[in-house]
Amino acid sequence: MPQPYPKEFRDDVVRVALNRDEKTTISQIAKDFGVHEGTIAKWLRQADIDAGNKPGKSTDESAELRELRRRTRLLEQENEVLRRAAAYLSQANLPKRLYPLVRELAADGIPVAVSCRVLKLSRQPYYRWLAAPVPEADVIEAYRANALFDAHRDDPEFGYRYLADEAEAVGQTMAVRTAWRLCSHNSWFSVFGKGKAKNGKRPGPPVHDDLCAVVDADGRTRHEFKAEGVNRLWLTDISEHNTDEGKLYLCAIKDAYSGRIVGYSISSRMKARLAVDALEMGVARRGGDVAGCVVHSDRGSQFRSKKFTRALERHGLIGSMGRVGAAGDNAAMESFFALLQKNVLDRRRWASRGQLRIAIVTWVERTYHRRRRQARLGRLTPVEYEAIIESPAVAA
Numbered sequence: 153m154p155q156p157y158p159k160e161f162r163d164d165v166v167r168v169a170l171n172r173d174e175k176t177t178i179s180q181i182a183k184d185f186g187v188h189e190g191t192i193a194k195w196l197r198q199a200d201i202d203a204g205n206k207p208g209k210s211t212d213e214s215a216e217l218r219e220l221r222r223r224t225r226l227l228e229q230e231n232e233v234l235r236r237a238a239a240y241l242s243q244a245n246l247p248k249r250l251y252p253l254v255r256e257l258a259a260d261g262i263p264v265a266v267s268c269r270v271l272k273l274s275r276q277p278y279y280r281w282l283a284a285p286v287p288e289a290d291v292i293e294a295y296r297a298n299a300l301f302d303a304h305r306d307d308p309e310f311g312y313r314y315l316a317d318e319a320e321a322v323g324q325t326m327a328v329r330t331a332w333r334l335c336s337h338n339s340w341f342s343v344f345g346k347g348k349a350k351n352g353k354r355p356g357p358p359v360h361d362d363l364c365a366v367v368d369a370d371g372r373t374r375h376e377f378k379a380e381g382v383n384r385l386w387l388t389d390i391s392e393h394n395t396d397e398g399k400l401y402l403c404a405i406k407d408a409y410s411g412r413i414v415g416y417s418i419s420s421r422m423k424a425r426l427a428v429d430a431l432e433m434g435v436a437r438r439g440g441d442v443a444g445c446v447v448h449s450d451r452g453s454q455f456r457s458k459k460f461t462r463a464l465e466r467h468g469l470i471g472s473m474g475r476v477g478a479a480g481d482n483a484a485m486e487s488f489f490a491l492l493q494k495n496v497l498d499r500r501r502w503a504s505r506g507q508l509r510i511a512i513v514t515w516v517e518r519t520y521h522r523r524r525r526q527a528r529l530g531r532l533t534p535v536e537y538e539a540i541i542e543s544p545a546v547a548a
Contacts, residue, residue, distance in 0.1 A: 155440060157187070158433040160417060164513040165192060166199050171510055184518040186535070229262050233270040251281050297334050299324035304340045311342040359456045360471030362481070364448050375474070377484035379409040382538060383438055383445045386414065386469075387485040388430065390422060390452060391492075395502040402512060403430040403454070405447075406488055410541075411526060412534035413488075413516050414438055418509050424457035431460070435467050443468030450474050450482050495519070 165185050169178060169192060178196075182189040201208040240253050254267045268275050280287070296319060303310065303318035310318070316331035335341065364375045364385070379385040385408040393400050401422040405415040415434025419426050427449075435442055447469050449455040455473070464471050474481025496515045502508040521535050529537040 155436055157191075158415075158436045160429065160433060161437070162195055164509070166195050167506070167510050168514055169196060170199070184514075184522060186517075186521075226266065229266045230270050233257060233262060233267050237271060251278055254278055255282065293334070296324045296326050296330070297338065300331060300334055300340065301338070304335070308343050312336075312340075315340070358451055358473045359461055360473045362474055363446050363470070363472035364474070364481070375481055375483065377408045377448075379407070382407055382409050383442045384409060386434065386445055386447045387482060388427065388447060388449045388455070389482055389485040389489065390426065390454060391489045392422065393497050393502075393508060395505050395508050397503075397505050400505045400508050401426060402492075403427050404485075404488065404516075405430050405434040406485055407534075408484060410529065410534045410537045411488075412521060412538060416513075416516070418512065420505060422454065424454045424459040427452075427454040427457075427460050428463045431463050431467075431469075440467075444470065446470045446472050448472040448474070448482065451476050491520075492516075 165181070165187060168185075169181050172181065178192055179189050182192050185192075197206065198211065200206045202210045202212070236257060237250070237253060250271050250273060254264060254271070254273065257267045258264050264275060264278065267273075268278060299319035299322055300312075300315050302322075303315045307314070307318075312331045312335040313328055315335060316326060316328050319326060319331070362375075364377060365373050366376050367373055377385065377387060386405050387408055388403065388405045390401060390403045393402065398420060401419055403417045403426045404413050406412070407414050414437055415430045415432070417426050417429035417433065419429075431447070447464060449472070451473050454460060455471075461471065463469075492512070492515070496511050497508075502511075522533055525531045525533055526537075532540065
């Protein structure tokens with residue numbers, strides 16, 4: 153089953169088609185963007201319906217109908233949870249434990265997330281209880297905490313190291329780090345303890361290792377941005393550009409094998425969602441078979457965010473990061489942005505974000521992908537290189 157085109161990509165193609173000049177045809181735009189002409193015609197018809205120029209069901213109406221059906225189904229499930237909970241809690245002479253009720257509802261088809269939300273329960277403790285109602289680790293930790301509490305009650309001036317020694321004397325041996333964790337969690341501090349420092353946050357370690365770094369024989373570190381095939385190494389970065397309406401941010405993902413921009417996202421705000429949307433577009437345009445691909449970036453907060461790292465884990469991608477303040481650690485991506493700056497951004501003054509967005513996606517899809525030949529690819533374009541070089545390798 154073919155993969156659907158990303159929404160941001162569809163919107164950009166429609167914008168280019170609607171803002172084309174008299175010499176540019178739909179067939180030319182379809183050829184430039186690698187999309188069938190009938191597909192663009194269907195997108196344009198839907199755009200006319202959404203704009204109110206033609207009768208039909210708009211995209212918002214379809215989304216609203218799906219949302220109403222989802223909410224109706226969710227309300228039915230929530231009502232069933234409340235009905236079963238009221239019947240369960242009204243029974244006499246029975247322990248009122250809600251976790252068994254959640255398990256019974258899950259067996260009847262009610263999602264655990266719905267039951268826990270209605271009953272105001274957390275899912276993670278429920279799943280832990282489901283795996284082991286009384287884990288052995290919790291029992292051991294409870295005995296250790298009791299020993300530490302007894303020692304702290306007898307000698308409040310002792311710190312966690314002395315409390316660990318006292319607990320070991322009564323048979324509860326533990327690591328010093330474990331004693332610190334238990335004491336800190338329960339606020340068992342020494343009466344002579346030092347106050348917390350207020351020097352601000354220290355920079356944390358990188359989220360991922362640098363997988364593109366190579367150490368030479370003389371001990372110097374350099375970076376190689378080479379791949380033996382498509383979807384082996386992706387490079388990503390974010391750049392900002394000025395318009396009369398304000399700044400516009402572009403996050404692009406480049407395949408190091410062919411130099412093709414497999415995904416991008418353009419927005420007026422530089423948030424973690426910008427990097428996640430570009431990654432999702434790259435996965436969608438590559439057909440989803442990207443597990444094991446290395447995604448190399450700098451140490452920007454967008455690439456160190458939980459949203460981006462979770463997106464990498466969801467698709468089986470491997471993260472990689474360069475050093476702090478070292479632009480050369482992502483030089484291949486910086487060269488693409490320099491080329492974009494020279495060919496598009498510095499050519500004129502941009503009055504609106506919409507104009508600059510159309511110019512960027514048109515240059516990337518039409519010129520960079522299908523017209524600009526690269527010496528390292530044997531004077532082929534990225535699209536030609538993937539079609540000529542990669543197809544025989546896949547067939548073999």
